[in-house]
Amino acid sequence: MSQTRILVLVGSLRAASINRRLAEAAVQTAPEGVELFIYEGLGDIPFYNEDLDVEGQVPAAAQALRDAVAASDATLLVTPEYNGTLPAVLKNAIDWASRPYGAGALKSLPVAVVSASISQNAAKWSHDDAVKALGVAGAEVVKEASLNFGAIGSRFVETHPADDAEALTQLAATVRLLAEDVKARANA
Incomplete structure (x- = not known):
């Protein structure tokens, strides 16, 4: 059976962010047959603009994201909460990966969301958004x-x-459930 590839998108660009560390920990929990890889370069992608989204002229950073999403079997978003919602960098990634409308790389792709914040709210608003x-x-x-x-x-x-240990157990369960969803879809 082939390897299940899960792309990880981290909503905090700061190298030492706790969300980044959660993503790194999630990578370590991958069971046999599952590979997680953290996408680098979200900060290089221009804000979505339909004038830039012209076939053959899509900015290289945006096309690289689309290609990475398309090459994955699933995506794991790890998001902090900025001013009560998700960071612009993640929303921008979703916008680019959703195009062309109705046929973007995200279409029908299994995705799980992990949210984390310093508040007791646990970034649930960001998660919901x-x-x-x-x-x-x-x-x-x-x-x-x-x-x-x-x-x-x-x-x-x-x-x-x-x-x-508790965080690793929780992250491992998230990764396992996402990978199981990929396999269930493949066998349906």
Whole structure:
């Protein structure tokens, strides 16, 4: 059986962000037969503009994202919450990957959302906005694979999520459920 490839999109561009660390920990939880890879370069993609989205002239950074999404079997979004919603960089990635309308790389792609914030809210508003945007874009959100982390500022201030047994267990369950969804779709 072939390897299941899961693309990870991280909504925080800061190298030392806790959301980035959660994504790194998720990569470590991949079971046999599943490969997770964190996409680099979201910050290089121009804001979506239909004037730029012309066949044969799509900016290289945007085309690279589309190609990476199209080459994956599923996507895992890891999102912080900025001012009560998802970061612009993730919304922009969703916008580019959803085009051309009705046939973009996200169409029918299984996606899971992990959200994390310093508040007790656990970035649930950001999570809900990501789920909404992904659904409108045509992705298949795997809701049972959803995961929310709250109070990450204190929980992971001195500990990497990869060193937190509970976080690893939760991330592993999310990755497993997403991979199982991919396999179920392939066998349907």
